[in-house]
Amino acid sequence: MRIGVLGTGMVGRAIAGKLVSLGHEVMMGSRSADNEQAAEWVASAGANASQGTFADAATFGELVFNCTAGAASVEALRSAGAQNLAGKTLVDVSNPLDFSQGMPPSLFVCSTDSLAEQIQRAFPEARVVKSLNTVNCEVMVEPSKVPGEHEVFVCGDDADAKQQVVELLQSFGWPAERIIDLGDLTGARGTEAYLLLWLRLWGALQTGYLNIRILH
């Protein structure tokens, strides 16, 4: 599949690298067409990797990942262009982290709304699916970096888009029975707010290679 990955940070490179390794054609998008981090990634990732602007990557992708920083996501997606996202599955892995008050960060949206819903409202023709934002980027694409069986979540308003993401998650190494469907996109209020606990666990356990198993 042709996939656009917006964002050249650790998350974007991890997702884009995994997608190329799985045989997808991936264009990494950023503010400028000649972003250095994207160029380095393209040089190392081989023939199926390319780079461009946010708009180039969104146009290229049949499916698009939002891997930009949460605070910059809506602006980045505006650069990508609503028309280039229309009808496409947009996998939002970002978190609404606010670093302005120091560490640990707080959230700039919480409880009665979520970043995923803000994105969906700004781009009503995109099919937003929230996923993977509850683990660090290495665990996203290699769940076995955390020992044992543990969970990843999906939520979104479009069932077909969600199913497409579930299949991608399985190709990343997440077992089908460990992928929990939280329902519509308001479920992102839960997975984004969980970051506040995740950050405290990171502090207490001194590792970001952590995840939760749901027992019931």
Add this chain to the structure above:
Amino acid sequence: MRIGVLGTGMVGRAIAGKLVSLGHEVMMGSRSADNEQAAEWVASAGANASQGTFADAATFGELVFNCTAGAASVEALRSAGAQNLAGKTLVDVSNPLDFSQGMPPSLFVCSTDSLAEQIQRAFPEARVVKSLNTVNCEVMVEPSKVPGEHEVFVCGDDADAKQQVVELLQSFGWPAERIIDLGDLTGARGTEAYLLLWLRLWGALQTGYLNIRILH
């Protein structure tokens, strides 16, 4: 130990009942000294159970549990009396749930503050420890109601008070290695916000007998 339990709802009755079964003397506190739910509980719980006003229960307890509804907690604690809470460990198991917009509830404080911190600021001489708010009241006092090994959290600004709560948790059936110390009371931002995920999991899994195991 003499323990005051503020609140006559499901959480208060579960905590109070467990404490009596463990040999503690427990006074359940409510707005009125003759609250019917408290009277029923006292009648069923035996010689070590009594009831009174919030102030009676706070005065009685060497340690106090706040099991009132989050939205009513600060007012209930004002009724209990700052002077009756001073120097005592105050175990806050409440959640800042806002039911005013329907189900699932949202939180009336989130991200940059927490209900536990609001309580600590309102009662600076109490030694607030946040715990048990991440599981339903039956699981609080009988962790084996959820199969497998799973976690409970403590946080607070007073190390001795926190240790006292850790020992109580162990007496409730939580293994020492499953009790995670999240540090100071700002950790409550994490455990209270987690409720937003818990509520979605409840919806998705159709059971409130659920908890998380932290893998790392």
